[in-house]
Amino acid sequence: MPAQTPADTPADTPARNRRILLARRPCGVPVPDDFRQVEEAVPTAGDGEILVRNRLLSVDPAIRGWLDDKESYFPPIQLGALINAIVIGTVVESRVPGYAPGDIVTGFGGWEDYSRLTPSPIVSKLDPAPDVPLSRYLSALGPTGLTAHVGLHVIAPVRAGETVVVSAAAGAVGSIAVQIGRLRGCRVVGIAGGADKCRWLVETLGVGAAIDRHDPTPLDDALKAHCPAGIDVYFDNVGGATLDTILGHMNIGGRIATCGMIADYNAAEPYGVKNLWQLVVKRLNMRGFLTYDHEDALPAARRDLGQWVAQGALISTEEVVDGLDNTVATFLRLFTGSHSGKLLVRP
């Protein structure tokens, strides 16, 4: 399993700005030729902007959705445009009162060395603790952790003693979600691809049971074995056939937090879910969400996550890959399942 790599080495300041653009829309699983890397002059900050030297770039499955020319919660990335991503960077030039060179900021930028950013609800100053690696602020202490927390507190609230299933449980959000479920006193069952990941879930993250989706046992049988009392909460990162099977195991009054549908991201046509009748049979609540819609819930979530991480009760797993040139290859690993926890690039 990936070591936790600190990512807080001082930022260098290259003379040119490397940027990764969308060369063409992927057809199915993305390939390197869908992207194009260019090198431009380092920009300057416009009025109301800050110029940031990026120190960490987030590499998320959600970005796959933005590459398609279809309606999403975020406009599609245009052909030839920068690949958007959440970043952490150091201000090198500021034309915004209250922001000064050397400040650390986090927000919605892109896969590039330097970003021109405008402070907003999604671009703001970060005040990292001295002993916490910066990478943690894009994982358990950042959007990833907040998503897991909002999912299991606001969208599909868990109660102690309940059975919680998390798909893509070894992924960035999933690996935090399983631990939050455990910390809230639930029996947690994680679904992940591969024996190594399953072992990590049980031995390191403390899930009650892990189901290997590469195992020939049908998921239906595995759920019968590992969730004999049914499922109260399903934190869904994958959608598709997994969701369909899980619907048949939900308990009355069960809740489903629909966080992502990676099963469909690369599919020519999405999987057709047949078991929605279970919504009535079991009076289920299935709810999609975006973390930043739930501003009211974020202070409490930040407090919980901060305490859990500080106490060592919650493990934040980050793999930081060096070099902007490796960003695309790192992104493609999301779709081969060869990672656990949060993937980041230090450009």
Next chain:
Amino acid sequence: MPAQTPADTPADTPARNRRILLARRPCGVPVPDDFRQVEEAVPTAGDGEILVRNRLLSVDPAIRGWLDDKESYFPPIQLGALINAIVIGTVVESRVPGYAPGDIVTGFGGWEDYSRLTPSPIVSKLDPAPDVPLSRYLSALGPTGLTAHVGLHVIAPVRAGETVVVSAAAGAVGSIAVQIGRLRGCRVVGIAGGADKCRWLVETLGVGAAIDRHDPTPLDDALKAHCPAGIDVYFDNVGGATLDTILGHMNIGGRIATCGMIADYNAAEPYGVKNLWQLVVKRLNMRGFLTYDHEDALPAARRDLGQWVAQGALISTEEVVDGLDNTVATFLRLFTGSHSGKLLVRP
């Protein structure tokens, strides 16, 4: 459109008890041979029971679900057993303190002349107003009205000015739901099968627009035309392809009350819903429900419905068919779409 037939003629007391049993499990759309009618001696009330002469039998799409041998919110009806249904009847014999011959009761009984019932949360005394036909207590003033009310207040709450779409809008629950939406200040669009029903929805029930699903225009185009501002709340009685199309028209923060899935009731295999990704894109909440889970909400619902009906603001449409012998044929009409409002049988 069906006349509103009063159903409060005095009950006769036949010497035998006709009962309709499940002869075999339907394969697809039910046919008459799936049922068997028998005649038995009139039973007597056991300890803790009342014997009721049924005066009205409810004929509901939900009964179709109970005929299959599959998990539902209610155990499947066994082969050779009575077809269950909500009834209104007059007590003819009581072995329960507080219940006396002549009392009117309503609750979960079956398609038969006489039912032995045990008072419970779902079998209770009814105190009908002298000027209200008894049939109304199985329609707007009964479970049907409560379902529409709970759906649009608890499960998928509507706000004035929103766009509400209701499928099977001319059906029992749908025809009440469209009116509740209108009374709450929403723009209501009903989907129904046939020009007559659509005209009735617009001219009599006051929906803003009706979409005829027999019309060759694809539903997608019809929704674009009639819901130019998108859909905020969908009251879903049908599931399947209609749900799939509607998902693409939902607004951010939209709510879906999953009440029934009649599209799937007779299908060999349920339709596969492909657009669930919209749950994330639009942060939708999709929730299945059973009315009687929401006891806290029922007093307010009864009060609203009673006031609206008394004021003439809400039209309750009941078609009462005479004769227990006609029950099966009446039930089968649910699947040909040849009715509007609530179908009842006076045995």
